[in-house]
Amino acid sequence: MKKFIAANFKMHEPDLRAWAKFKPTSGAEVVMFPSFLHIPLFSGRKDTILGAQDVFWENLRSGGAYTGEVSAQMLKNFGVKYALIGHSERRALGDTNEIVGKKLKTALASGLKVILCVGEGEDVRKKGITSAKNFVRAQMKSALFGVKKKFLKDIIVAYEPIWAIGTGRTDKPADAIAMADFIRSLLSVSPTGGPVRVIYGGSVTAKNAKKFISQKGIDGALVGGASLDPKEFAKIISSVK
Numbered sequence: 109m110k111k112f113i114a115a116n117f118k119m120h121e122p123d124l125r126a127w128a129k130f131k132p133t134s135g136a137e138v139v140m141f142p143s144f145l146h147i148p149l150f151s152g153r154k155d156t157i158l159g160a161q162d163v164f165w166e167n168l169r170s171g172g173a174y175t176g177e178v179s180a181q182m183l184k185n186f187g188v189k190y191a192l193i194g195h196s197e198r199r200a201l202g203d204t205n206e207i208v209g210k211k212l213k214t215a216l217a218s219g220l221k222v223i224l225c226v227g228e229g230e231d232v233r234k235k236g237i238t239s240a241k242n243f244v245r246a247q248m249k250s251a252l253f254g255v256k257k258k259f260l261k262d263i264i265v266a267y268e269p270i271w272a273i274g275t276g277r278t279d280k281p282a283d284a285i286a287m288a289d290f291i292r293s294l295l296s297v298s299p300t301g302g303p304v305r306v307i308y309g310g311s312v313t314a315k316n317a318k319k320f321i322s323q324k325g326i327d328g329a330l331v332g333g334a335s336l337d338p339k340e341f342a343k344i345i346s347s348v349k
């Protein structure tokens with residue numbers, strides 16, 4: 109299966125001139141997550157797939173009275189294929205496990221694929237890897253409650269330990285693999301026969317990407333800060349063999 113490399117721009121303006129020159133050079137599946145505003149500017153690219161950083165939990169095909177929200181249908185109309193759901197930065201802004209679950213089910217039922225983000229904070233990790241696994245299990249359980257099995261193939265799980273996000277402190281590759289295996293074990297096997305893909309996020313850069321991406325147990329990376337520079341992001345992609 110192709111490795112999956114995603115760029116999460118968060119609330120940053122992409123340098124469009126630099127992105128015009130961007131050419132991913134590997135067989136990886138490359139997905140861009142610009143802000144809602146910048147989605148149209150990345151739509152229509154042939155070498156990358158488009159994603160949205162969030163999606164509303166109601167999908168009213170003809171719209172609805174939800175000021176400030178963006179529906180799955182609206183995203184699809186702009187060519188969006190993936191939605192990022194449950195990112196720790198959104199959870200910190202109020203997305204509870206219940207909201208994450210609702211967004212996940214709506215996105216899947218609307219025909220979007222989903223990157224479900226999970227990961228423990230430093231307080232949990234300090235207690236050891238078993239505590240971290242218990243925390244992640246609870247997040248997974250509540251997000252996936254009620255999700256039909258047929259949709260598992262449309263879910264990629266991003267393991268992003270919060271203490272590794274934007275800190276320059278990555279997880280140890282061996283621990284990230286152990287967590288990815290654990291997450292896969294929770295999901296068993298998708299109906300298409302393939303295991304659910306699990307990617308790693310948290311301070312991935314061109315320098316360290318290979319340590320994660322080249323592992324058999326890690327299906328790719330979700331990159332924040334280092335994805336803002338297209339040259340650096342291209343290097344990360346080219347570290348996929």
Ligand code: 13P
Binds near residue numbers: 273310331333334
């Ligand atoms: P950084 O790569 O900046 O640590 O961010 C990771 C992340 O949150 C991607 O979603």
